[in-house]
Amino acid sequence: MGDMKGGNKSKANDIITATELKNNLGMYLDYVIEDNEVIITKNGKKAVRLTPYITDADRYFLMKEKTLDYQYGGKKVSYEEFMEIYEKSDLRMEFINGEIVLLSSPSTTHQEISGNLHVEFREYLKGKPCKVFYAPFDVHFRKEGFKDPDVMQPDLIVACDVAETTNEKGRYMGTPLLVVEILSPSTRSKDMVDKLNTFMISGVREYWLVDPDQETILVYGFKDLDIDHFMTYRKQENVRSYWFSDLEIAGAVVFP
Known part of the structure; x- marks a missing residue:
């Protein structure tokens, strides 16, 4: 392990004998603490690996930092890289x-609305071949004319x-067939523009x-990859579905 002894510490794995470790334990521990790995051999065979101790919390924040680099570094990634x-x-x-x-944690109001809608949809869909799912639930939206799909976690589908x-x-x-997004300050623009376009096509x-x-609840209906219907419903009104002709939900039930 000449690089280390000479002061030029390599990030690559270093291989030492058990005797070297015994004679220089403190030095090698310091080396590992600095985010290096050491492989120890015995009788000429690799026997033990010393690695830096990383807690689950450390691992979480390391991954978060890497993900933030992708998002805020202005980099585009492929579908395969994202997955x-x-x-x-x-x-x-x-x-x-x-x-x-990155998606932030929802507010209590958001969760109440999501729960209320889930109950209403589930009751309506009893005995029908359709099912309602709530986030987190991955959906791969394959857009007409695009190679890679968008991957989203809508609040309800x-x-x-x-x-x-x-x-x-x-x-x-x-x-x-139907997607629901509950607006928040951090998602408003994407929900109203980017996601609208993705769902439509x-x-x-x-x-x-x-x-x-x-x-309020805005209801968009799509046909032939374009907007065919648009209605705004307020809390005191009944929300009518575009696709499910007999689905009607009271706005007062939706909002807490």
Whole structure:
């Protein structure tokens, strides 16, 4: 391990004998603490690896820092790169137009509205082939004319193709008929512009935008990859679905 003794500490794995470790334990421990690894041999064979101790919390923040670098560094990533990052992270994130977007924790009002809508949709869908799912639930939206899909976690979706589009890992890979997003200050622009466009050109039939501050629900209906219907409903009105003709939910039930 000549590089270390000479003061030029390499980040690569260094291989030493058990005798070297015994004679220079303090020096090697300091070396490992500085984020290096040391492999110890015995009788000429690799036996033990010394690595820096990283707690689960440390690992979480390291991954968060790497993800933030992707998002705020202005870098575009491919769908494959996003999936690799996503699989290694505990963070909630979406992939929109080639960029990683981190998702913050929702407010209590957001969760109340989501829960109220979930109950209403679930009651309506009893005995029907469709199902309602709530976030976090990954959906891969395949946009017409684009190579890579967007990957999002809508607040609620209604899907009628679950059985035939769930893969061997138990993940839904289809296109929902109806999507609901509940607006917040951090997501308002993306929900109202980027996601609206993604849903419209990926085969979604209906999009509800719930505004907790204004206590309104915007209902978009899509046909032939374009907007075919638009209505604004207030808290005191009944919200009518574009796609499900007999679905009607009282606005007063939605907002806490």
